[in-house]
Amino acid sequence: MADSIHETFPAEWQISSPELFVETHTSRIIMVRLADGTPAVIKALNETGMREELRGVHYLDWHDGNGSIRVLAEKGNLLLLEHAGNRTLLDHLNEHGDDAATAIAVDVLLKLLANNGQSKSFAPDLRPLREQYASLFKKAEIDRNNGDASIFVEAAGIADTLLSNPVDVQPLHGDVHHENILLGDRGWLVIDPQGLLGDPMYDAANMFYNPLERQDLRASDQRVATMALTFSRAFNRDIRTILGYAMSHAALSASWHTEDENFEEAELSLGVARAVQRVMASLG
Known part of the structure; x- marks a missing residue:
């Protein structure tokens, strides 16, 4: 070429x-x-x-x-x-299963988390998470005004609470998923970051939403519960916080698809949000 x-x-x-x-x-x-x-x-x-x-x-x-x-x-x-390598975490999942892939994602996220202790300044153009969530807040407001107590309204409320109480604020990748984690000479590395700023549990939340083509995994209550517990232990964070970011991120994705009038994809995203919602409810 x-x-x-x-x-x-x-x-x-x-x-x-x-x-x-x-x-x-x-x-x-x-x-x-x-x-x-x-x-x-x-x-x-x-x-x-x-x-x-x-x-x-x-x-x-x-x-x-x-x-x-x-x-x-x-x-x-x-x-x-x-060059990060040619083998993706999706390849690893397909060969070794979801739990093995999640374990690698945890290791990568822990490496990224560890970089926040170096007192380096953040670039001023990183997008704050509240700005990232703008479409969800807009969709929730429309639903509230229409008297619709939708899942968007619930997810926006959860997001607002989390964004008002962030922990360990640092630069975020913004799109951590199985095809943005690759294996090369230096091990597993992330590529293609968006450059956000906020609580790193937002990056963990995106793993619940992926792989995109595996709705059987994404919308599985058991998978959500297992992944949430794994992340809670690995990152020493409250499981409700992790689930809250997971649910609100899935609803945010659905709001983006709704804006694009891609209602089929929006419904698939809401399937993920509902699975997380059910797991959250099961915690009592």
């Missing part, structure tokens, strides 16, 4: 063998080789990417390779990134 490459790369990067991997709404992903033959990734950001993805770059810079890929260089709209 060399003829698909129209970017000009900085000479000092000394990259070779560029090959277009994929083009998204924010960037072109190009696989390259460094001077020593090591694989790397160039992300060529478009205008949308320059607006939306630089927060993620600042997230990666803050972690400096501890649990995440490294930003090797940056120039203009071009990012030179560490």
Whole structure:
């Protein structure tokens, strides 16, 4: 695919063998080789990417390779990134099961959590979680005004309480899932962060919502209960907090799909929220 490459790369990067991997709404992903033959990734950001993805770059810079890929260089709209590997956590789940995949996710999240003790300042452009939840609050307000005590209303109330009482505020990935955790030479690392700021249990919550194609797992009360207990023990956090973020995140996703009039996906997201809701109710 060399003829698909129209970017000009900085000479000092000394990259070779560029090959277009994929083009998204924010960037072109190009696989390259460094001077020593090591694989790397160039992300060529478009205008949308320059607006939306630089927060993620600042997230990666803050972690400096501890649990995440490294930003090797940056120039203009071009990012030179560490290659995380070719094996995803979804591959591991498919071969070894959900519990084994969850255990790896816990290890990765613990590495990311540990980086908050280094007294490093946060980038000012990281998106606060309350801003992230804007669509859920909007949908809940519409339902309340219509006299509908919907699951969106309940989830928004839970989210408001959690966001008003955050713990261990730090940069968040914002989209931790099985295809954004990859295995390479340095072990399991996260890629493609959104760059949020808030309670790290929001990142844990996204694991309940994934893998997207496994509704049998996502909407399973038993899986929700098992994962919540695992996370509560691993992160030393109250299980209701973890479930609260899990439920509100699933409802937030449903609100995004509702805005897009993708009602089928919205209902699948609500299936996850309802499973978490049932587990929360079972706690008494």
